[in-house]
Amino acid sequence: MSDGWRQTACILCSVNCGLEVKTEDGHLTKVRGDRAHPGSRGYACEKAQRLDYYQNGRHRLATPLRRRADGTFESIDWDTAIREVAAKLAHVRDAFGGDTIFYYGGGGQGNHLGGGYSGALRKALGSVYSSNALAQEKTGEFWVDGQLYGRPRCHTTGDFERAEVAVFVGKNPWQSHGFPRARAVLRAIAADEKRTLVVIDPRRTETAELADFHLQVKPGTDAFCLSALLGVLVQEDVIDHDFLRDHTVNEAEIFAVLRAVPVADYCTRAGVSEELVRAVARRIAAAASVSIFEDLGIQQAPHSTLNSYLEKLVYLLTGNFAKAGCMNIHTRMAGLGGGKESGKTSPVGGHRIITGLIPANAIPEEILTDHPKRFRAMIVESSNPCHSLADSRRMREALDALELVVVIDVALTETGRHAHYVLPAPSQFEKWEATFFTLEFPENVFQLRAPLFPPLAGTLAEPEIHRRLVRALGALDGVDLAPLRTAAARGRAAFAPALLQFTCERPELAGLVPVILYEVLGPTLGAGNEAVALLWGAAHTCAMSYPESVRRAGFTGDGAALGEALFEAIYTRRSGVTFTVDAYEETWRRLATPDGKINLTVPELMDELRALLRARTAPAPAFPFVLTAGERRTSTATTIFRDPAWRKKDAAGALRMSPADAASLGVADGGRVRITTKRGSAEAVVEVHDGMQAGHVSLPNGYGLSYPDPHGEPVVHGIAPNELTACEDRDWLAGTPWHKHVPARVEAV
Numbered sequence: 001m002s003d004g005w006r007q008t009a010c011i012l013c014s015v016n017c018g019l020e021v022k023t024e025d026g027h028l029t030k031v032r033g034d035r036a037h038p039g040s041r042g043y044a045c046e047k048a049q050r051l052d053y054y055q056n057g058r059h060r061l062a063t064p065l066r067r068r069a070d071g072t073f074e075s076i077d078w079d080t081a082i083r084e085v086a087a088k089l090a091h092v093r094d095a096f097g098g099d100t101i102f103y104y105g106g107g108g109q110g111n112h113l114g115g116g117y118s119g120a121l122r123k124a125l126g127s128v129y130s131s132n133a134l135a136q137e138k139t140g141e142f143w144v145d146g147q148l149y150g151r152p153r154c155h156t157t158g159d160f161e162r163a164e165v166a167v168f169v170g171k172n173p174w175q176s177h178g179f180p181r182a183r184a185v186l187r188a189i190a191a192d193e194k195r196t197l198v199v200i201d202p203r204r205t206e207t208a209e210l211a212d213f214h215l216q217v218k219p220g221t222d223a224f225c226l227s228a229l230l231g232v233l234v235q236e237d238v239i240d241h242d243f244l245r246d247h248t249v250n251e252a253e254i255f256a257v258l259r260a261v262p263v264a265d266y267c268t269r270a271g272v273s274e275e276l277v278r279a280v281a282r283r284i285a286a287a288a289s290v291s292i293f294e295d296l297g298i299q300q301a302p303h304s305t306l307n308s309y310l311e312k313l314v315y316l317l318t319g320n321f322a323k324a325g326c327m328n329i330h331t332r333m334a335g336l337g338g339g340k341e342s343g344k345t346s347p348v349g350g351h352r353i354i355t356g357l358i359p360a361n362a363i364p365e366e367i368l369t370d371h372p373k374r375f376r377a378m379i380v381e382s383s384n385p386c387h388s389l390a391d392s393r394r395m396r397e398a399l400d401a402l403e404l405v406v407v408i409d410v411a412l413t414e415t416g417r418h419a420h421y422v423l424p425a426p427s428q429f430e431k432w433e434a435t436f437f438t439l440e441f442p443e444n445v446f447q448l449r450a451p452l453f454p455p456l457a458g459t460l461a462e463p464e465i466h467r468r469l470v471r472a473l474g475a476l477d478g479v480d481l482a483p484l485r486t487a488a489a490r491g492r493a494a495f496a497p498a499l500l501q502f503t504c505e506r507p508e509l510a511g512l513v514p515v516i517l518y519e520v521l522g523p524t525l526g527a528g529n530e531a532v533a534l535l536w537g538a539a540h541t542c543a544m545s546y547p548e549s550v551r552r553a554g555f556t557g558d559g560a561a562l563g564e565a566l567f568e569a570i571y572t573r574r575s576g577v578t579f580t581v582d583a584y585e586e587t588w589r590r591l592a593t594p595d596g597k598i599n600l601t602v603p604e605l606m607d608e609l610r611a612l613l614r615a616r617t618a619p620a621p622a623f624p625f626v627l628t629a630g631e632r633r634t635s636t637a638t639t640i641f642r643d644p645a646w647r648k649k650d651a652a653g654a655l656r657m658s659p660a661d662a663a664s665l666g667v668a669d670g671g672r673v674r675i676t677t678k679r680g681s682a683e684a685v686v687e688v689h690d691g692m693q694a695g696h697v698s699l700p701n702g703y704g705l706s707y708p709d710p711h712g713e714p715v716v717h718g719i720a721p722n723e724l725t726a727c728e729d730r731d732w733l734a735g736t737p738w739h740k741h742v743p744a745r746v747e748a749v
């Protein structure tokens with residue numbers, strides 16, 4: 001703490017830039033990038049300046065709420081709330097089975113520590129099924145990682161600071177970031193004539209404006225564009241044969257398909273010039289290093305999982321893997337949500353569960369049925385599925401059909417309004433917090449944030465909520481924790497073997513370890529710091545998993561001493577810690593295939609890939625436009641800010657439209673139109689945008705939230721995108737939604 005500046009982090013996107021802030025009377029009054037943060041190094045974007053709109057406002061809840069029969073809420077005290085929620089959860093468990101209690105969420109863009117404790121509650125309930133936002137964007141990609149690299153958790157990351165060629169597919173990092181110091185890195189690539197920036201996006205985005213090559217595909221045609229790119233690589237034979245020979249297997253089938261790609265035809269169907277696609281392919285083939293970032297523009301669009309596969313083939317066929325500036329498999333401080341990797345499927349619809357997550361679009365189907373194994377209760381933590389998942393109306397119906405809905409949030413959200421109980425949490429600046437978005441390579445960073453303010457009176461932090469519910473459920477009744485307490489009192493060095501012995505003797509209690517750590521190790525960290533205890537376990541697991549990388553990051557000691565050194569640094573260094581430094585060969589050691597080779601052919605995707613040859617899609621006459629429902633802009637930050645006053649521009653959340661479409665509809669900038677899809681309709685304000693192509697319109701994400709007016713009456717601001725989307729419009733394999741590709745009709749009003 002110097003000159004009153006205190007260290008924390010931004011909670012608005014997965015990059016979590018380190019910040020220094022000044023505070024006064026419970027407000028964040030000054031915000032700047034923290035130069036000492038090893039990842040962001042002083043960088044922050046404009047949105048971080050608005051964080052006080054999250055910390056303070058009429059959205060904050062300061063008492064548990066119970067819904068009355070008439071749909072209104074009454075305040076109750078915490079003892080009542082914990083007692084009743086525990087009793088009702090126990091009732092559902094005993095009547096229908098713990099596996100009918102579904103857990104959704106566990107953290108947003110800035111908070112994963114609380115969710116880390118939820119596993120203990122789920123264990124106490126026997127709840128096995130869960131999901132979160134990753135199951136509506138990244139699960140297809142994770143599944144492909146599993147096919148190519150052996151495990152879905154072999155997640156790769158780009159090295160954009162060093163890449164000679166950087167490719168963004170359905171990703172606009174100028175607005176959405178996604179890697180540290182995004183705008184600075186993009187500008188550096190654009191300014192260097194030896195480096196090349198490639199963007200594949202139907203819209204001329206801010207990133208595309210900087211690009212050397214912009215493949216302005218027609219919406220939803222990336223499978224054609226990427227196939228054409230791969231077709232050129234193979235047919236012009238500019239692939240990296242040495243890399244393929246040494247490191248990959250099963251190329252025959254995929255190569256046969258790629259040799260047969262009609263490049264010119266596919267380019268036409270994707271709406272891109274063949275010459276440009278060939279130039280991009282040759283540039284990628286010639287580069288010493290290439291990094292690629294795929295994101296929502298292909299993950300939430302037709303052929304989602306296939307797109308992820310094709311994207312990965314682009315860097316693999318050119319050997320841009322396990323090298324500087326290329327794609328590498330990163331370390332992690334802890335897993336991101338979800339349960340174990342398993343071949344299981346969802347209980348009602350039989351949907352594939354990927355990294356422990358049920359496809360988000362399938363959730364209503366798992367509830368709105370008379371199947372005996374339907375979900376009966378739902379615990380929602382730090383997420384707003386009635387707003388963020390496809391088809392909000394159906395999600396509301398699903399929640400209303402449940403016996404019990406419990407929501408843990410800082411605000412009364414669109415989801416909370418359909419809950420039986422809402423449990424209010426302190427803000428992320430009022431408790432210990434962290435995210436497990438540790439996605440970087442070769443240097444990976446983790447930051448544990450200390451509270452800036454005391455918790456708002458009437459709130460309870462998630463770890464304490466989970467602990468109290470576990471206790472109220474009686475899951476630790478009769479378990480003698482005294483030996484562990486004695487060991488903890490002697491110090492963490494004595495505690496480690498005691499905990500190991502305890503979990504060996506009582507393996508059935510292993511799932512409760514988060515709460516046990518909180519109760520036993522927590523108090524030794526000081527009052528109010530108990531929630532940090534989970535990270536002691538995470539630090540040790542991390543040091544055991546990646547000892548060499550942790551040592552390269554400057555930590556010393558053998559065995560448990562290494563984990564202890566890492567924990568000490570995490571606990572005391574407020575600006576964050578570089579916890580692993582990798583050598584590029586490490587990527588090879590992290591491959592989880594039995595032979596240590598990359599598998600190039602994914603049999604389940606071959607039919608879809610071959611079928612592209614015959615696929616002909618024409619828009620249905622009733623819906624001639626493609627709506628991108630949810631675009632990242634400077635005025636969006638998922639649903640973390642509820643007060644619309646945080647926005648400096650785009651108050652309405654304009655519908656962007658090409659000049660040609662605006663002219664033919666006879667609307668001008670600022671004019672009003674009605675947009676209609678098969679699921680809903682809304683009136684929108686138009687922004688005529690010359691980066692849009694004809695037939696494509698877009699709405700921002702994160703709008704359409706209700707916020708109380710000064711009299712406490714809720715007012716909705718802008719269009720909630722998922723009033724317009726449908727659950728069944730999703731990838732056949734991973735169930736990921738087509739939010740970026742909603743057939744729509746637009747009429748002037």
Ligand SMILES: Nc1nc2c(c(=O)[nH]1)N[C@H]1C(S)=C(S)[C@@H](COP(=O)(O)OP(=O)(O)OC[C@H]3O[C@@H](n4cnc5c(=O)[nH]c(N)nc54)[C@H](O)[C@@H]3O)O[C@H]1N2
Pocket residue numbers: 012013014137169170171172173175176177178200201202203205217218219220221222295296297298301628630631632633634635636637638701702740741
């Ligand atoms: N400002 C801001 N930043 C954020 C967030 C936020 O809410 N606001 N949210 C964060 C989160 S949760 C995430 S997941 C990331 C997402 O980050 P991005 O994926 O970059 O975000 P989007 O703007 O939703 O989609 C990216 C691009 O996909 C394009 N697109 C639409 N259809 C297609 C298509 O058919 N093909 C291709 N190739 N592209 C298409 C859009 O034009 C858009 O430019 O952003 C994070 N950062």
Ligand SMILES: Nc1nc2c(c(=O)[nH]1)N[C@H]1C(S)=C(S)[C@@H](COP(=O)(O)OP(=O)(O)OC[C@H]3O[C@@H](n4cnc5c(=O)[nH]c(N)nc54)[C@H](O)[C@@H]3O)O[C@H]1N2
Pocket residue numbers: 107108109111132133134136137296381382383384385387388389390408409410411413425426427428462629630631638639640701721722725739
């Ligand atoms: N149509 C369409 N839908 C989309 C998208 C899109 O592009 N188009 N984008 C999707 C994507 S990529 C994502 S990631 C999701 C995001 O959607 P969600 O997963 O629903 O996450 P957030 O909007 O971040 O909501 C986080 C919730 O956490 C609450 N919260 C904030 N701090 C705390 C805290 O400390 N404790 C607790 N318990 N709660 C807290 C907030 O009030 C908010 O209700 O939206 C998805 N939905």
Ligand code: SF4
Pocket residue numbers: 010011012013014015016017043044045046047048177
């Ligand atoms: S929104 Fe993202 S890029 Fe901007 S300051 Fe916050 S964490 Fe950093």
Ligand SMILES: [Mo]
Pocket residue numbers: 133137
């Ligand atoms: Mo996301």
